[in-house]
Amino acid sequence: MKAPLSVRTIVTALVVAGLVLLPVYSAATGNVFVLTLFTRIVILALAAASLNLMMGYGGMMSFGHAAYLGIGGYAVGMLAQEGIGSGFVQFPVALAASATYALVIGALSLRTRGVYFIMITLAFAQMAYYVASGLARYGGDDGLTVYKRSDFAGLINLSNRVQFYYLCLGCLFGVIFLIWRIVNSRFGLVVQGLRSNEQRMQAIGFPAKRYQLVCFVIAGTMCGLAGALLANNTDFVSPAVMYWTRSGDLMVMVILGGMGTLFGPVIGAVVYLLLEELLSQITEYWALIMGPLLLLIVLFGRGGIMGLLGRLNRG
């Protein structure tokens, strides 16, 4: 039985279409700011989508996901500083560094469960934050300016706003496609099964930790990509991108949009960052409005915005 068109599908399609057509709007109106804003939104949506893979589908509540934004960013920034400007080097290094960090942190963190898991991932991310603050050669506390964006040998020009935006959007859609395949694969079912009932999964023959660790590494690597893009976007990387509140932001985006849904994190990121932008233009006490607003959505819209839209459908 196939439902006609659900509210969820329509809203998702509209958001996707909006994101694809944004540069056209920007060019037509001459509004450059909106393109810059949405480049950042798309990059953070990518980070949120990666967190959703492990938090929403894998049931692993990581409170240290922003660490990968920093690791990906610093990989780009440090290589650029040392005169290696090629994106063909920078991006693979960013991904490899994120994967390695995830492998080590994951192996240690997954020995714990529940609140302890949240706290230990948080602690490791804070450690990464302080390590970055101590890197005197790379700006320390003040951060590191990236004077030249990653060079892709004429294939794509990251300094061109529209090209860069589409690169980010392509990465986002690519990652979501990948997550979609993973979620429905053998591996994805095992990871979701572990979220649902770990003891049962062990009893039918799955070594839980191994699958969770691989999921942890995949999610971390994807977020490292977001980090590399983010450093290019701001031409700057600083320890602040790894601070624990940034990890919190990512979590809020995922929960707001709807955990364990493919496009939830994208919608969460768009809504969260747009609200932040709009409210902060109205008043400097924007957080006072934002807080209760988020609380209402989480309290009354179980399953976030995607959950709300899903219920709309049933009338």
Next chain:
Amino acid sequence: MADPLLHVEKLVRRFGGILATDHVSLDVAQGELHAIIGPNGAGKTTLISQLTGHLAPHSGSVFLGGRDITGLPAYRRSALGLARSFQITSLLPDFTAADNVALAAQAHHGHSFRFWGNARKEKALRDAAQAALDRVGLGGRADLLVSRLSHGEQRELELAVALATRPQLLLLDEPMAGLGVTESARMVKLLQELRREVTIVLVEHDMEAVFALADRISVLVYGRVIASGEPQAIRQNEEVKRAYLGDQHVVVKHG
């Protein structure tokens, strides 16, 4: 008796000062249906959990087919042909019945570090799942979420999940728990069929079922095996009568 399929030797497990498993030794022959009975708190589930690897014993050993599995984690034992059902239903509630069983088949059918193909479209897994569901009479409920199934159906699904791992030895922890009269009768009939294919260790409170099904019975009281033998012998055993009729209350015909 030839080499037993399951051999338990002087198993000990303490919880604080309590000896929950007190030097339990047990042999289960290939093809046998071996029941473990005992009053509440006798340590039956504790024993099962040590057999499946969910709980580590403090001393003693467990052998499966002559191989020492005492130190192996649950998933390795599953790979060696040990399957269990849980006393308190333990399934994946947000998955369909078919998914629950297909995952069990998947665990024993190649590795699962496959990230691309759609697992729900793997015919071998779906067929195996459907076969196991048909076996327990849930063939028509395959696409329902587990949370939508009745308690009785969930108990049957537990069995289907265990069967889908193609076990040599099936450990059933009170499969009749919470079932009504007709459901219980169906379960007994199902076990009567299954016992021809697989060796079963059955922990059960329902004495009628136990005496109808078991080849041999071991009686567990306060963590100790006080008697082990054929149903007729157990029925006559004075110590068993005392254990059931003395300070412990009668559990005969108790859901």
